[in-house]
Amino acid sequence: DTGVSQDPRHKITKRGQNVTFRCDPISEHNRLYWYRQTLGQGPEFLTYFQNEAQLEKSRLLSDRFSAERPKGSFSTLEIQRTEQGDSAMYLCASSRLVGEQYFGPGTRLTVT
Amino acid sequence: AQSVAQPEDQVNVAEGNPLTVKCTYSVSGNPYLFWYVQYPNRGLQFLLKYITGDNLVKGSYGFEAEFNKSQTSFHLKKPSALVSDSALYFCAVRGDTGGFKTIFGAGTRLFVKA
Numbered sequence: 001d002t003g004v005s006q007d008p009r010h011k012i013t014k015r016g017q018n019v020t021f022r023c024d025p026i027s028e029h030n031r032l033y034w035y036r037q038t039l040g041q042g043p044e045f046l047t048y049f050q051n052e053a054q055l056e057k058s059r060l061l062s063d064r065f066s067a068e069r070p071k072g073s074f075s076t077l078e079i080q081r082t083e084q085g086d087s088a089m090y091l092c093a094s095s096r097l098v099g100e101q102y103f104g105p106g107t108r109l110t111v112t
Numbered sequence: 113a114q115s116v117a118q119p120e121d122q123v124n125v126a127e128g129n130p131l132t133v134k135c136t137y138s139v140s141g142n143p144y145l146f147w148y149v150q151y152p153n154r155g156l157q158f159l160l161k162y163i164t165g166d167n168l169v170k171g172s173y174g175f176e177a178e179f180n181k182s183q184t185s186f187h188l189k190k191p192s193a194l195v196s197d198s199a200l201y202f203c204a205v206r207g208d209t210g211g212f213k214t215i216f217g218a219g220t221r222l223f224v225k226a
Contacts, residue, residue, distance in 0.1 A: 004155075033214070042116075042202050042216030043156070056212045091156070098144055098206075100158040101214070 002026070004104035006092050012110045013082055020078045021107045025094030032075050033101060034067055035091040043091055049075060082111045114139045116205050118217035125193045126225050133188040133220045135203030145186040146204040147177055150219075156202065162186060173197070193224045 005024045013019050025032050030051050035043035046065065048056040051072040064082075069075040079086055089108050093101035115138045125131045137143060147159040160171025167179045177188045186203060203217040 031212075035216075040218070042204075042218050045213045045215065048212040050212075058213070093156075098163065098208075100146060100161050102158065103148075103156040105155045 004092055004094055004102050006090075006104040006107050008107055009105060010108045010110075012112065015084060015111055016081055018078065018080045019082060019109065020076055021090055021092075021109075023075045023077070023092030023104060025073070025075070025092070026102055027073075029094035029096050029102070030072065031095045031097075032069055033093045033095075034075070034077050035093065037089045037091055037106070046077070046090075079109075082109075084111045087111045114205060114207060114213065114215045116203050116215050116217040118201075118203055118220045120220050121218075122221045122223060124223045124225065127195050128192050131190050131193045131197070131222065131224070133201050133203075133222060135186045135188065135217060136184055137186065137203070137205040137215075138184065139205050139207035139215075141207040141209035143179075143184075143186075144206045144208065145177075145179060146214075147171065147175070147186075147188050148202045148204060148216075150200040150202065152199075159188070159201075193222075195224050195226050198222055198224045 007022045032049040034046040037043045047067045049069040052069050064080045067077045089106045091106045093103045095101045117136045145162040148156045150156050160169050162169050162179045170176045175190050200219045202219045206214045
């Protein structure tokens with residue numbers, strides 16, 4: 001396995017700007033998850049894809065957040081009109097069936 | 113609602129002694145339970161899981177965990193701690209009904225002293 005990769009690893013942006021993150025899952029994994037992690041907390045579920053279908057989205061996720069997985073392979077997470085409270089580590093994970101999730105290294109977002 | 117509780121922010125243990133990191137959960141339906149470890153400047157790594165079957169599951173690096181349905185617990189254990197086990201440990205749960213969301217605990221920092 002080549003592992004889950006995420007790009008960029010770090011992003012600094014000004015409040016009000018839009019940002020987009022990319023996740024490339026392990027190739028044979030059809031399930032993909034996005035999480036947000038802040039200091040001292042565990043990962044917080046954002047959304048889940050099975051193949052290209054977005055099957056679940058956290059109610060905590062505002063309309064400024066959107067995610068896609070257009071061909072059931074890589075996924076993007078976009079945050080529009082960023083706010084300082086969006087500063088966090090954004091994690092992507094993939095899995096097969098109901099098994100363990102394999103996490104990427106994360107994208108650290110800093111909103112100034 | 114689904115939830116995970118890791119009651120200890122930090123666990124301190126001497127090298128060679130047994131360690132336990134506690135986890136309790138609340139979930140709809142039957143639980144799928146996981147432990148992950150996070151080393152400094154590294155991503156989350158899977159340690160072990162309980163889906164069904166034997167209540168005692170064994171995982172990576174000599175760790176094991178015991179599923180206790182009546183106490184809704186899934187404590188992580190290791191018979192003999194190593195300094196290299198020092199890291200942040202997360203318990204996670206997903207129910208087999210009610211969606212695909214996986215809930216993580218807040219984490220427990222394990223410190224193993226030489």
